[in-house]
Amino acid sequence: MRIKRFAGVNVREAMKAVKEEFGENALILGTKRLGAGLHEVVAAIDYDLSSPVTLDLGRGEGDVKASGTGSAAKDGGADVLAAELKNELRELRELKRLCMAVVSRSENPVSDVFRRLEDNLAANGIDRRLARKILLNTLGGVAKEKASDIAYLKSRIREKVYANISVADPLSQKGVVAFVGPSGVGKTTTIAKLAALNALRKKRSMALVTMDTYRIAAAEQLRIYGRLMGVPVDVAKDPGELRALLGVHSDKDLVLVDTAGRSQKDQARMKELEELASASPSMRFNLVLSSQTRDEAMYDAVRGFSAIPIGSLSFTRLDEGEAHGPILNAMMLARKPVAYLSTGARVPEDLEPASRENLVKFIMPN
């Protein structure tokens, strides 16, 4: 985004300068009389309105990296992160100041509309910083007579969010898919649902392997599901055992690998995952996150698990709250497609493949 002041002998002249430099898509933040024969117009524009909205939190560190490059890049990433955040903060402070200072003769000043829409997005759990970016990217191109039509603006925002969502099904191709993520988010349950859908409904040949040897009941939990579905369940203690089992199951369409939940703060356990990823380069990784995880906790999880080559994200517990904006927050930081949405604990009913349509409905229900 760029914010600039334009001066002219009157507002019309200053607006002409805005149009010349920023074009029709400029968002007018305010006008001010500076003195006799001198007026100022403050205008904003996104550098590229067609570019995706990004939450530039932790770019560099937050980007999901290929395995092996994780820790080295992460150390240098702290500076980049600090610089990015500082920059972000400066930009937002300037924007806030300008929004507050907007002088408008219309009944509904830009700042009021902006604040109402921002509050609406924030109430849905969307990070305010991301909400402001979405609004700036959306409002810039809006015709003047529509500038205070909240319903219209919301539909434009929905289009913007829709355009920024990507979805993918990691099980559409044959292969091995591992499910990783924080403790208790619903990894094993998601695997059970996917096993039921693929083995029973789609008649695909499958095997399940659990690498969760931390909890005594973990393997048993998966075995019970496997037995019900007629799908073999094996336990692998380490990447070597997994490799041997994958050899045994090389005839299967799909092998789903369950891993133990872990905190991204537990360096030893994260290291194990990195080793697993580098020992199994063809394995695809799906990061499972709870849609109820808010703000920094969500970003910490996304950043923490970015040390392994995450291919897609899944979100659980959509039934547990009304606000699903954290899904968008996580997506924008991870910049990875969404695979599955879990809407309850029932196996296999409570699972939907992610689509742009259902995601927009969850993220912006009102």
Ligand SMILES: Nc1nc2c(ncn2[C@@H]2O[C@H](COP(=O)(O)OP(=O)(O)OP(=O)(O)O)[C@@H](O)[C@H]2O)c(=O)[nH]1
């Ligand atoms: N309400 C709700 N409960 C869920 C959902 N997904 C899973 N659960 C429940 O959450 C609990 C934990 O689910 P698990 O699948 O064992 O979670 P996990 O990520 O494998 O846990 P760990 O292996 O211990 O890290 C279970 O009681 C599940 O029934 C969901 O989408 N909504």
Ligand SMILES: [Mg+2]
């Ligand atoms: Mg589990």
